[in-house]
Amino acid sequence: MTSAPVPAVTGKKPLALGFGIVIVALYIFLLAPLVTIIGASFTAGQLIEFPPQGLSLRWYEEFLSRQDLVDGLFMSLRIGAITAVVTTVIAMMAALAGQAISGRIGGWFQLGMTLPLLVPELLTAVGLLFFLYKIGLGKTVLGLQIGHILMSFPYAYVSISAALRQVPASLEEASASLGANGWQTFRLVILPLVRPGLAMGGIFAFINSFDLYTISLLLKPLGGNTLPLALFDFLTYEFKPTAAAAATLSIVLAIIGVALVQKLVGLQRAF
Secondary structure, three states: OOOOOOOOOOOHHHHHHHHHHHHHHHHHHHHHHHHHHHHHHOOOOOOOOOOOOOOOOHHHHHHHHOHHHHHHHHHHHHHHHHHHHHHHHHHHHHHHHHHHOOHHHHHHHHHHHOHHHHOOHHHHHHHHHHHHHHOOOOOOHHHHHHHHHHHHHHHHHHHHHHHHHOOOHHHHHHHHHOOOOHHHHHHHHHHHHHHHHHHHHHHHHHHHHHHOOHHHHHHOOOOOOOHHHHHHHHHHHOOOOHHHHHHHHHHHHHHHHHHHHHHHOOHHHHO
16 A cells, blocks of 8 residues: 655745744844844943943933923924824825725825825925915924824825725615614724724824924924934934933834734734
8 A cells, every 4th residue: 555645845944944034134133223222222331332331321311301302302292192183083084085986086086195105205395394484384383283294194094094995885884774874883883993093093193203304304493393303403413322312212102102002902903
């Protein structure tokens, strides 16, 4: 009695090992700068270096004692929070409108909603600067806020529209057949299902707003700086680990955002 031939699988193990090595290398490439900055922020030395020379919290204390950096942090937090809320609301309405539009017009609508991602940020900033001066909002906090909302909108829109496409049309039809009006269907059926997309859209908008540099540089109000601008001014004259401490705080904010998504909706549902 002859046994059935066993398929050759010897070639799969080296291939899987190769992919594993590539993935590990990519993770190291992505995480190495973060580890370096975080480590440098705790150094007891006088310069940004890794590995740190001893451990100390002195640079966090210096960051908190620098009024220009603290003011920049609070301005970035305030503008980022407003951007997240306003952008999420507008992106939700735009995603609903985009779902209702079909055909070639729908494709052009989708392109228009993501246009700020396709146009170089510098060109958008220059054009927005001239426009804001025309309407009397040049070099104001409101003008800067408008710029951050404009540049963060596509991130929220893409996330929310992707979540909205996962909602079966049959659910809306079933809700209408049970006597629910449009608002009730949206509030009780659609909104709970797209909540992960809303959360991710808001987080993306906040993180993008917090890190915007070019728009902030051209639109910043007189006497005001966001944290990236304040850090750039700081590094122009000083190369202390205070900048690493500020960057570490930004990383912590991003981690808090991810943890918040996990708490509210769960990362599995968000992605």
